[in-house]
Amino acid sequence: MKSVTLILVLNEIIIWTRDSTECLQWNWVSAFQGPMFLRILDRRVRLCLAGTLLFVLSVFYFLHNNINKNNSGSANGQARPKSLPKNGHGHDQQVAVVVAGLRSSNTKWLSDAFPHWDKHIYIADDELSRLRIPKNKGREAMVYLTYMVDHYDDYSNDTAILFLHADRNQWHNDDEKYDGRRMLQRFNFQHLMREGYVNMRCHPYPGCTGGLDLTTVPSVINTSESATIFGILQNLAILFPGSTRPPDHVAVGCCAQFGVTVGTIRQTPRKRYEELRQWLLDTSIPDQTSGRVMEYMWHTGNTLSRSKAMLLPGLRAV
Template sequence: MRRKQKPLVNLLFFAAVLFAILFLNHSHSPEKAFAWTRIRYKSSAASLPPARGICPGLSPAKPALVVARIHADVDPEWLNTISDRYHLCVYTADAPEDSGSVDLQVPANRGHEAMAFLTFIIDNYDTIPAAGAVFVHGSRFSWHNDSPDYDNLALLQSLNISAALAPVGYHNLRCDWSASTCEQSKAPPQGSLETSFRAVLQPYDPRVISDSALPRSLAVLFGGDAPEAATTGGEVFLGRGDAVRSQCCAQFVVARENIRRHTRDEYIALRQWLLDGAPSHLNPRQRTLNKNAAPRDDRVAGRIVSYLWHILFIQQTVSADQGRDASTIDLQQLNHLACPRADDCYCRLYGRCNLPGCGTPGRCAGQYRIPPDFKLPADWAASHA
């Protein structure tokens, strides 16, 4: 009799485990409010970096084009083609520190494009153009540029900034969802058990590791030194079933007013979060290791910040019947605003309207596809420039 009961016991045990996993991953409160409206991280650095990222000559009427590049990128001369339309602010992250240089510099080559973007905001906070700012990477041709030829120059030439900013004051430059977390079926919640298990099984994958690290990073950044005890009017921890949906690749346009929703000190704190987690040779100002700082792996730290831009910049609406404070964020609304339909996006941002093949919300056939292994052929720039 005992042998006959064993399969039943195993089945019941498996069902219980499966139920527990589904229960823990279920979002019990779909209308959760998150206190992600103010950076509260406290740095333990002895001093702050000097301001060497002041972009000269910024004027209200001309949008700034903030470019984060490294020496391995192609020569930035391609930007000269659009210098009449944008005020160029080019940061070379791996340039040697030189206090006498007139070139725009960052405190450290850390966090990928985030260090240049934050340095621009911090050092030019009072002179950000009323026309807005566009933030891009330094390579003209790259797999993440949402163009049939992966050409960022073509995107920047056709970008309609006023139309892009009209809905909420911020817009990612990508329209296709294929490299995003917008599709629920392709991107599990960052705090889910599935993501945690994958991080254990795939410690070499920076995407999985950064997704797994995102819940605690958000809690530290927005909750301060003791996020577990934070009483800020909303959640700071991302729940098991709560997902941050957003576009890929940290290239975006944002209005001055949306940048100034946060104080300069908040951007300094976010940059210090990156610097505090850097190796000592990159951040000599850090006296002691800060356990709440950004992950040491630069690929992971940079990708976590790429999740933050739309959280910081999207302006949400609060209706009287929502029952939440204006100082909190509605995650469902945020996810919806961060992932507009591809056809609407292409039309509004780039004037590519009435496109064929837009049968799904996240794709219009013929507009973009991920190249094999996320890499362009070595001769792509030479053959398409």
Template sequence: MNLVFHPIKKFKDYILFIGFHRLILCFITLLFLFSTFGLSQFQSPQFITSTYKYINKTLNSILQRNQISQLAKIIVVSHFNENLDWLDLLVDDQISCIVYTRSSKPLPYQHKFVINKGREAVVYLQYIVDHYSNLPLSIAFVHAHRTSWHQKNPSDIVIALQALQWNKYNYMPLTSEKTRYEFKPISVDPQVKVNYELWQAVLQKELGPPPENGINAHCCATFVVKREAILAHPKIFYSNIMNYILASSYSDQLTGRTLEYTWHMIFGQPAHINYRTCDIFICDSNGMVSVPLDRKKKLNN
């Protein structure tokens, strides 16, 4: 009987990422076999052995198909020509990384080349489209620079990722810097007009009308989002946004920024959001962002 309990134990270990619907499928399969062959056949050594092989093969197949979705978290980097040495500081944190680059220079990380249009918006959308069926539990979408004017409290993206309370919320901005913008068909500001047109063309079907009072949210397209928030929309939704940006006659600065202003709404947040720093990051008793001690050593080396 050990042959029976071994795969059951193995099955138990993988329930969390196999999914409840697959668990039901395996149960129905076993029930069908039991009703078809009867109790005596079910207890035979030959049946036990064949059942063990079938379950083991099924589990291994599921594991291979879901190799990426097993990951708890991943960092998706939009790269042009920035220094990526800071990624080495995250190697021991068990955070996988993928770099989408526009650079022709070889990189020491897994990467893909994408058309040089749409800035980070197209990179993020490309990743979602590429991995829609096997997304990790949480994805951090970031720029390739370690520090910038908009990376505030914390001012270092490495500290932000190491102090982050991963998986706490469906959507979590990685900076406290704020931005606001409007969506109107007529405006002296071309960005306002582009915001409106892009929303009407590819966002409205899923999100409804554009926000009447504009948006007030965290700045500049560095955030973490859970898989379930991405899967709230069909894959074609993300493909349509990407295709619209790539085909647009407007500049990258305009179309790319529209996505900066709308990512939080795409992932289920209201138009106006304001996360407190210590709701997102680990903080010390003084309310300052705090990296765990074991990680501080690496930052100081």
């Protein structure tokens, strides 16, 4: 269909060019027939040139619009969602995304793909960013906790909040091509409404593994896993307040991207998020370790989810 349309347009250009040429030739010959024809010549030449210019501009306008319509809302063959997702009651689901980004991040893909969603984009290493964090410390956890503290009273309880990393293509995304756009297009909001909290990493590898063994203090801190275990055990009072001992194991799907309802956020007092954020600011453990400690805490009853520490409620969420 596109080829036929293009052929017809090109055919019209050829016909118009031929007619315009004849018109100009007629006026050029007529110019030698007397002064009166010179005036006719000038007028006809101007009309022919103006008409030709208008026709060419119209053709370019048509082709440009046709290309834009075909490309609108699509990237790599993926169509833009035609409507808002539905919640469990069949109504439009209100969605907001909280994004942990850096100055080097490109978040335009979120606006292009999901224009109806609210975006709260934090640039952690930009002190002049519109949305600010107290300090660039604790990786994405500082951004997430700052949003929960500052926007605790925003939105209704059934609003979906998606906590994300900034870049579209990254191995953290639960997609065979690591495409964040496709991951979010498939996200099951009705499942989120039922569970209240879901982890976005549902890939079977590594899946929900045995997690961290908290029954023994590591004798050597030489891996990210041993550093995380030591970080948790060293900070039991803040991470598991009121508990005499931690769970034997804590397990979670990878990568600190999750969805949560506003109602679930409000099940925990704002003060709790303030305490965790202050711990991130004050702790002396390395930045990457404190962020990873929080990665293992989001789904526990001491932070967001009321599930048991071993449960991965987000499995099969997308």
